[in-house]
Amino acid sequence: MELIDGKKIADTIKAEIAAEVEKMVGEGKKRPHLAAVLVGHDGGSETYVAHKVKACEQCGFKSTLIRFEDDVTEQQLLDTIDSLNADADIDGFIVQLPLPKHISEQKIIEAIDYRKDVDGFHPINVGRMSIGLPCFLSATPAGIIELLRRYNVPTKGANCVVLGRSNIVGKPVASLMMQKAIPGDATVTVCHSHTNNIKEICRNADIIIAALGQPGFVTDDMVKEGATVIDVGTTRVPSTLTKSGWKLRGDVDFDNVAPKCAFITPVPGGVGPMTIVSLMRNTLLAAQHTVY
């Protein structure tokens, strides 16, 4: 069993990006600039955005954080997006989700200029990814693909089972895994809450990508010997062992599943750090105008 060290890979890629940024700056080009819009004080969102700002520093990016209270109106947010779209110094920006219920997330996502949509959530980027055209890949799926690439996990012709059909993980990672590409070229099955024989389907999988948000869902009786397991779950569960009173738990029963695996990602330290790195990579590509 080999542990996929997302933290280590993420650090390596951030160093690669930082080197490229210094080269750009040395050539007289401007530093890539990522802006993040944060609404309210949700603990998870605060943490994610803080990590993103820190990653910008590590990559040598300029970053801007724009904060609003929970009572911001949809129109105020749309106006902010308009200014960010028009601001030539901003290469890319994100609006941290989830948003308060009185704001339409889809309306916000579609207001972002797709050429600055470094989260890859705009329908144009989603569509181009499905067709196999250059685009900003959604961050978590792109991070998963990069882990498979860097660990040389065989994917061509592999049976890949994706657990979950969310718009931000399940569907796009399924789409990437079935593309004519390496990593890719896998036979992909997407399972979800209405799947009847999920254990049996998983037992036939060479690669399981678990993105259900159900702690410990994937148990050892669902995993065949030598499989690769990618755990996208990050559910906060109460814990007496941490200062915060909670810890992150993945969708995989790691202790019992890991011994059967060829490769497995831990939670935390697996997919999570890669998600932020994908965002950094998209921002670099936006600054270099290599996608659009």
Next chain:
Amino acid sequence: MELIDGKKIADTIKAEIAAEVEKMVGEGKKRPHLAAVLVGHDGGSETYVAHKVKACEQCGFKSTLIRFEDDVTEQQLLDTIDSLNADADIDGFIVQLPLPKHISEQKIIEAIDYRKDVDGFHPINVGRMSIGLPCFLSATPAGIIELLRRYNVPTKGANCVVLGRSNIVGKPVASLMMQKAIPGDATVTVCHSHTNNIKEICRNADIIIAALGQPGFVTDDMVKEGATVIDVGTTRVPSTLTKSGWKLRGDVDFDNVAPKCAFITPVPGGVGPMTIVSLMRNTLLAAQHTVY
């Protein structure tokens, strides 16, 4: 075994659309207007476009056919698309594929205003379909879904195997079958040229959607008793029995597979007529501005 009569369903839907058009016209609204751009004289393309023009008549639509010879330049086509985008009388239009090699099909597709893209090939429509937002659904996948709906084929929790991962059939129909919708909510597996155990995977399928373009690929040993088989293949094979010298063959060995099926589509007369009807439906929706 019940034969899915695509021709009959298509005629029913065309009559439904025609009734709706007469109601619109009675209310003083304009007739829906579909334009088609045809380049060269490929036999298949000529036939498809002729069928589309005829379907427009049956639905009470106005139709316009714009023809170019094989030597048309990409710029001439792009200029034509610009005029069609700007023409307020045209509700939707298509550029019949394939195009000559000196023209980028993707560039042509992306030049079409997505609000007039009744073929549903523009990345915005592809992306919105994947996310589950209102859009112009790609015609063949939409036709397949409509057949499953009208024949009440159970899809929720069904194991659905899609053979082929093309941008115009395999990927979008997989996307639709996994959506939270009826028809939909299926467990979807996408197989292709690199799939190793395709026979075994098919034998576990409740629904097989074959879109490989390989005549007779699906044989009776790949189909379980009571399965539903949708045949999207339309390969022209030589025939001494027809005046044209060829006939259409599907991806399914119909004679041997049909007896095992709960439902099966024939070729021709199955999915084919539904594809054109989906285009008519998209044109009606465009004229009514119900999507955008």
